[in-house]
Amino acid sequence: MASKDYYSVLGVDKKASADEIKSAYRRLAKKYHPDVYATASEEEKKKAEAKFKEIQYAYDVLSDPQKRAAYDQYGSEDGPMGGGGSGFNPFGSGFQSSGGFGGFSDIFSDIFSAFSGGQTTSSGRQANVQRQGDDIELEMILTFKEACFGAKKEVSYSRIEKCPTCNGTGAKDASSIKTCTKCGGRGRVVVQQRTMLGVMQTERVCDMCGGTGKIIMDACPDCKGKGRVRKQRKVTINIPAGVDNGQMLTQSNEGNAGYNGGPNGNLILVFRVKPHPLFTRRGNDLMFDMPITVTQAVFGDTVEVPTLDKPVRMEIPAGTKNGTLFKLKGKGVKDLRRNAYGDILVTVKVDVPKNLSARQRNELRTYFDALDKNATYDDVERYKKKLKTLD
Ligand SMILES: [Zn+2]
Numbered sequence: 001m002a003s004k005d006y007y008s009v010l011g012v013d014k015k016a017s018a019d020e021i022k023s024a025y026r027r028l029a030k031k032y033h034p035d036v037y038a039t040a041s042e043e044e045k046k047k048a049e050a051k052f053k054e055i056q057y058a059y060d061v062l063s064d065p066q067k068r069a070a071y072d073q074y075g076s077e078d079g080p081m082g083g084g085g086s087g088f089n090p091f092g093s094g095f096q097s098s099g100g101f102g103g104f105s106d107i108f109s110d111i112f113s114a115f116s117g118g119q120t121t122s123s124g125r126q127a128n129v130q131r132q133g134d135d136i137e138l139e140m141i142l143t144f145k146e147a148c149f150g151a152k153k154e155v156s157y158s159r160i161e162k163c164p165t166c167n168g169t170g171a172k173d174a175s176s177i178k179t180c181t182k183c184g185g186r187g188r189v190v191v192q193q194r195t196m197l198g199v200m201q202t203e204r205v206c207d208m209c210g211g212t213g214k215i216i217m218d219a220c221p222d223c224k225g226k227g228r229v230r231k232q233r234k235v236t237i238n239i240p241a242g243v244d245n246g247q248m249l250t251q252s253n254e255g256n257a258g259y260n261g262g263p264n265g266n267l268i269l270v271f272r273v274k275p276h277p278l279f280t281r282r283g284n285d286l287m288f289d290m291p292i293t294v295t296q297a298v299f300g301d302t303v304e305v306p307t308l309d310k311p312v313r314m315e316i317p318a319g320t321k322n323g324t325l326f327k328l329k330g331k332g333v334k335d336l337r338r339n340a341y342g343d344i345l346v347t348v349k350v351d352v353p354k355n356l357s358a359r360q361r362n363e364l365r366t367y368f369d370a371l372d373k374n375a376t377y378d379d380v381e382r383y384k385k386k387l388k389t390l391d
């Protein structure tokens with residue numbers, strides 16, 4: 001394979017650690033995974049597939065300390081000779097297990113067994129082992145009220161299910177399932193590889209059967225031999241009262257089908273709550289700023305305050321200052337876990353009249369000048385006293 005810059009393919013620095021490389025790889029591989037493009041156009045699919053392979057290959061080189069060292073030193077993972085295929089196949093059956101995509105299937109199926117049919121896990125573990133299916137994460141948009149009061153909502157999404165036609169075997173019928181000739185049904189083969197340190201013998205997943213130990217002669221027409229099919233599913237979700245933005249709800253068993261008869265993964269809903277025009281939520285409390293007139297502030301008033309259901313009446317005492325906080329107990333959001341409610345916190349904002357007539361201005365001026373001469377403004381008086389203590 002032509003040597004692209006593997007580091008830039010994965011978007012990592014030349015000094016990146018093994019962990020950084022792995023996480024960059026996982027992120028990109030998820031992004032370009034064929035499952036993601038299941039409903040895309042053919043052209044988009046092809047592009048994504050090419051990108052996906054490029055990422056796989058770059059990871060294959062950079063995740064292997066020997067290959068990485070060779071690549072760093074010689075610009076080729078094959079060392080100073082470069083470019084040559086390094087596959088050596090002791091079985092001579094024409095199935096090259098190394099060279100281009102050596103080690104690829106292990107990494108690949110570790111993360112995306114959904115795609116490859118789920119035959120293997122990471123190299124240390126047994127293929128064919130039962131394993132839980134992958135989780136599916138879905139974002140769910142809620143109105144502010146739905147989040148506060150809870151709701152029943154239907155979601156529609158696509159997931160991988162066991163193919164009902166072949167019952168997950170991937171075969172057209174029972175007689176088309178044969179034991180793999182390459183591994184003799186073991187699912188793993190011994191491979192020799194020439195490396196910089198000499199010939200190494202390793203065991204890896206059989207690439208002929210993908211680790212299942214079985215070969216399917218005639219594939220199931222519905223799933224094309226994968227044993228798994230993508231299906232649209234509808235589920236009704238009971239959203240509890242009190243959920244907030246970013247919180248998650250898990251619906252067990254509603255995710256992708258398990259591997260080799262393992263249980264399904266989960267469906268994980270991530271809530272996105274639309275903002276309220278008035279209230280800002282903080283925990284179970286609702287905050288908002290309520291404008292009042294100077295007259296209301298000076299003389300006091302009874303005002304109506306909106307809540308999540310009916311408006312309630314609130315007393316504003318005479319002489320209420322700007323920024324005064326009023327608490328309406330228990331009028332906030334229900335706690336997600338207990339039968340308790342938050343409060344509504346009202347901050348009063350005193351508005352000042354504009355567009356006064358000349359006469360109004362004169363009358364107010366005379367009146368306020370008289371007021372200012374007395375110690376009627378206690379905050380202003382306190383402030384003046386403090387100023388005097390400064391040097
Ligand atoms: Zn099938």
Ligand SMILES: [Zn+2]
Nearest residue numbers: 180183206209
């Ligand atoms: Zn095999």
